[in-house]
Amino acid sequence: MTNQSSVEKPKDLVVSPPPQINGTMSKTRVMTYTFIALLIITIATAAIWWPVMTPTEMQMATFTEAGLTGFLAMPLGAILLVNALIAVGVAVLSDFIIGKAAADSEVNTMSAAVFGLIVTLCYSLGLPGMAKAVEVMPLEVLSAPGCFIFIALTSFLGLVIFKKLQGMAGRKYLNPAAAAKFIVLLPFLFSTFLIKEHWAPYDAGGLSMPQLTSAITKESFGVYLQGCYGNPGLTSHPSTESLMLLTKFHGWPGGASSIVVIIVGVALIFLLRNYFKWKITATYFGSVTVMSLIMTGIYGGDPMTRLLFELFIGSSIFLGFFMATDPATTPYTRNGQIIFGIGLGVLTVLIQMYMNFFGGALLALLIMNLTVPLLDRIGINKPFGR
Amino acid sequence: MPYEHIKEVKDKARVTPIEIFPDPKTAIVILNQHSGKPLSPLVAVDDSVAIGQKIADSKERISSPVHSPISGKVVKIGNIYNHCLETFTEAIFIENDGKKTKANTLSPISESELQKTKPADLLNIIHEAGIIGLGGAGFPTHIKLAPPADFPIKNLVVNATEGEPYDTADERLLIEKTTNLLRGVNVIKKILGNPKVTIATKVSKADAVPKLQEVFGNESDTTVVAGHFKYQQGDASVLQKALFGYETPPTKRSYEMGCIVQNVATINAIANAVFEGEPLISRVVAFNGEIAQPKNLLVKIGTPISDIFNQNNIDMNDVRQVVVGGVMMGHAIPTTEAPITKRSSSIIPFSESNYKKEQKQTTCIHCSKCISACPVKLHPILIYEAIMKPDMEKAEKLWNKDCIGCGTCSYVCPSRIPLASTIMASR
Ligand code: SF4
Ligand code: SF4
Numbered sequence: 116m117t118n119q120s121s122v123e124k125p126k127d128l129v130v131s132p133p134p135q136i137n138g139t140m141s142k143t144r145v146m147t148y149t150f151i152a153l154l155i156i157t158i159a160t161a162a163i164w165w166p167v168m169t170p171t172e173m174q175m176a177t178f179t180e181a182g183l184t185g186f187l188a189m190p191l192g193a194i195l196l197v198n199a200l201i202a203v204g205v206a207v208l209s210d211f212i213i214g215k216a217a218a219d220s221e222v223n224t225m226s227a228a229v230f231g232l233i234v235t236l237c238y239s240l241g242l243p244g245m246a247k248a249v250e251v252m253p254l255e256v257l258s259a260p261g262c263f264i265f266i267a268l269t270s271f272l273g274l275v276i277f278k279k280l281q282g283m284a285g286r287k288y289l290n291p292a293a294a295a296k297f298i299v300l301l302p303f304l305f306s307t308f309l310i311k312e313h314w315a316p317y318d319a320g321g322l323s324m325p326q327l328t329s330a331i332t333k334e335s336f337g338v339y340l341q342g343c344y345g346n347p348g349l350t351s352h353p354s355t356e357s358l359m360l361l362t363k364f365h366g367w368p369g370g371a372s373s374i375v376v377i378i379v380g381v382a383l384i385f386l387l388r389n390y391f392k393w394k395i396t397a398t399y400f401g402s403v404t405v406m407s408l409i410m411t412g413i414y415g416g417d418p419m420t421r422l423l424f425e426l427f428i429g430s431s432i433f434l435g436f437f438m439a440t441d442p443a444t445t446p447y448t449r450n451g452q453i454i455f456g457i458g459l460g461v462l463t464v465l466i467q468m469y470m471n472f473f474g475g476a477l478l479a480l481l482i483m484n485l486t487v488p489l490l491d492r493i494g495i496n497k498p499f500g501r
Numbered sequence: 502m503p504y505e506h507i508k509e510v511k512d513k514a515r516v517t518p519i520e521i522f523p524d525p526k527t528a529i530v531i532l533n534q535h536s537g538k539p540l541s542p543l544v545a546v547d548d549s550v551a552i553g554q555k556i557a558d559s560k561e562r563i564s565s566p567v568h569s570p571i572s573g574k575v576v577k578i579g580n581i582y583n584h585c586l587e588t589f590t591e592a593i594f595i596e597n598d599g600k601k602t603k604a605n606t607l608s609p610i611s612e613s614e615l616q617k618t619k620p621a622d623l624l625n626i627i628h629e630a631g632i633i634g635l636g637g638a639g640f641p642t643h644i645k646l647a648p649p650a651d652f653p654i655k656n657l658v659v660n661a662t663e664g665e666p667y668d669t670a671d672e673r674l675l676i677e678k679t680t681n682l683l684r685g686v687n688v689i690k691k692i693l694g695n696p697k698v699t700i701a702t703k704v705s706k707a708d709a710v711p712k713l714q715e716v717f718g719n720e721s722d723t724t725v726v727a728g729h730f731k732y733q734q735g736d737a738s739v740l741q742k743a744l745f746g747y748e749t750p751p752t753k754r755s756y757e758m759g760c761i762v763q764n765v766a767t768i769n770a771i772a773n774a775v776f777e778g779e780p781l782i783s784r785v786v787a788f789n790g791e792i793a794q795p796k797n798l799l800v801k802i803g804t805p806i807s808d809i810f811n812q813n814n815i816d817m818n819d820v821r822q823v824v825v826g827g828v829m830m831g832h833a834i835p836t837t838e839a840p841i842t843k844r845s846s847s848i849i850p851f852s853e854s855n856y857k858k859e860q861k862q863t864t865c866i867h868c869s870k871c872i873s874a875c876p877v878k879l880h881p882i883l884i885y886e887a888i889m890k891p892d893m894e895k896a897e898k899l900w901n902k903d904c905i906g907c908g909t910c911s912y913v914c915p916s917r918i919p920l921a922s923t924i925m926a927s928r
Contacts, residue, residue: 132922134908
């Protein structure tokens with residue numbers, strides 16, 4: 116079947132298969148819109164983050180006292196921009212080299228650039244004000260210059276292994292950015308899996324985190340969230356609501372400001388319509404909401420606080436719009452996308468609750484990615500009139 | 502389900518009145534214009550023929566004769582490019598003698614005789630006039646209008662949606678031949694035993710809607726529906742869903758649901774045959790596309806397409822692609838020597854810079870847009886992958902045969918994958 120190539124016939128008329136016109140949306144256009152959306156989030160976050168020095172003077176002092184060196188104090192916003200440059204640069208360059216070297220690979224600059232920004236925006240940055248327990252927090256990963264090396268590694272591995280190699284092997288199973296981040300940061304993520312260290316007090320080498328499997332209240336959990344996400348340079352923090360919705364100073368840059376992500380995400384959905392798998396986004400946030408309410412029903416406490424945490428934590432809000440909708444690693448079918456979104460939401464909350472892993476959405480996404488071939492098979496709907 | 506919007510390029514063409522195109526010097530009448538087996542010639546080289554004389558026919562049930570569009574002499578019986586089948590097929594070449602001698606092939610009736618004429622006699626006129634579905638399908642109309650007796654027809658739908666983005670021939674007929682269409686509808690009503698009539702047209706046909714309301718508004722059991730129909734709803738089954746709410750299973754014919762859908766140009770041809778005794782030897786063709794002044798031409802069937810370009814003083818060096826029968830479902834032809842057939846609803850030239858932009862196919866980005874856009878709820882990319890493997894069993898399990906060839910999936914695909922043509926070719 117060679118009907119994609121236009122055959123030139125006598126009289127120089129071009130014969131190509133119908134339809135003879137195309138819609139206005141092209142691959143480059145889809146990628147460019149997505150890139151611009153991500154760029155807006157990056158720049159907005161850099162601006163919000165600019166006033167915060169990482170580490171702060173006080174943190175630097177404690178680190179030196181503890182004999183930790185090698186930190187470069189930079190505005191958090193600047194770290195993010197450098198990260199973005201590195202990630203995009205590494206991705207675009209690797210894509211170009213592979214594209215030239217391997218015969219059956221296309222150079223896809225826009226798609227590589229989008230990948231670079233996704234890596235950037237899901238790469239956690241920022242040292243929380245409470246970051247005293249140096250043994251638990253992978254401080255060098257969260258700040259300059261360590262983060263520059265780790266993000267370069269993530270971008271490179273993600274593009275080469277999870278984007279290109281997976282792509283050549285046929286279907287892409289794992290979300291490249293999520294998988295790469297998971298592999299590169301595995302040594303550090305391990306500490307967060309060890310439940311005991313989470314709710315152990317700081318002095319005992321823990322994170323002093325209230326258990327999610329308890330009646331979390333605005334007081335206990337809210338204060339914890341403020342310590343975790345508040346501006347480390349300040350001692351008093353705005354309300355938990357404004358923290359979770361407007362500005363967080365630690366974690367995924369992509370989720371630093373939930374409002375920015377929501378505005379940009381919704382605008383992108385409006386622009387791309389069904390070229391964007393918005394059904395996943397909708398069902399994901401829907402199921403996270405329902406799960407949070409169910410968990411409040413089981414463990415009690417303040418439903419609002421739990422909901423704020425589950426919905427607006429950086430990983431949930433950014434992942435719901437920009438990673439869980441990655442076209443290549445999500446289902447084709449409508450039903451498949453709906454099941455995918457629901458499954459992702461349920462798993463995210465379960466992992467966050469029972470493994471106390473804040474980036475639960477990331478692991479949930481990788482697990483759900485693996486179910487995509489199955490979801491696509493069971494998601495097939497009957498055609499018109501059957 | 503939201504149907505994909507496809508931008509129409511009709512502003513100029515839809516307001517341009519039908520113009521009679523001069524008879525060709527040589528008419529080339531293709532023997533396989535209907536969907537079915539080719540006809541056998543009834544004339545030989547050197548025979549003289551008159552306008553309207555039957556020149557080829559077949560004993561096959563699904564067939565429809567053809568007639569000479571001009572008077573003159575048969576000069577050749579040979580092959581010519583047939584856009585309906587996208588290949589070279591047999592045709593009768595007739596040289597015009599300019600005398601315009603007419604043959605009386607049909608026995609027309611007067612309008613007052615209609616009610617006492619037997620349906621079988623009306624069907625016979627339609628058969629002998631060589632009328633086939635002029636919307637593009639080419640199915641013989643006398644067969645379509647004679648469904649098995651155990652399926653009474655409750656609804657007759659006049660498909661006046663004309664969704665092909667460059668086609669305007671039907672729209673001009675709606676405006677200029679409205680009363681003739683009413684006569685045609687009355688013939689069909691008589692044949693089918695007075696079904697309800699629904700005239701489905703679009704709000705965007707601004708001049709046609711008031712005309713239809715004026716002429717059909719007072720008819721009994723007749724509704725004029727001016728809707729915001731999308732291109733995909735021009736398909737008979739998809740249109741019935743919009744009008745009546747049901748989905749016709751692909752295994753069933755429309756008449757099994759008690760409905761018959763007829764295209765505007767076909768109804769016009771029926772009226773011409775039954776009341777004027779005119780066999781189908783001409784049709785309105787929209788000449789639209791990248792040309793300064795789009796036109797609607799009443800062209801003799803058999804006219805070489807090159808005549809239309811010559812008469813409009815178009816330099817063929819500027820033309821890179823010529824599409825016949827609509828940009829969505831029609832075909833690009835390799836040569837303008839090809840003649841107009843009964844199914845040539847439009848001729849659409851494109852220039853070098855504009856023919857099918859961004860043609861380069863790239864890999865699927867899995868956006869799933871083709872799936873959400875398919876009007877019959879298929880999974881184009883999954884079918885395409887199965888065909889490419891090739892795993893025809895899987896393609897069939899994904900109902901590749903249900904594809905209506907609307908082209909929407911290819912149209913929307915950001916990676917420019919030829920989904921529609923590949924799926925259609927696999928059926
Ligand atoms: S061409 Fe076939 S598969 Fe493609 S959208 Fe139309 S009906 Fe669906
Ligand atoms: S529209 Fe094209 S790119 Fe999108 S899923 Fe279908 S085939 Fe793939």
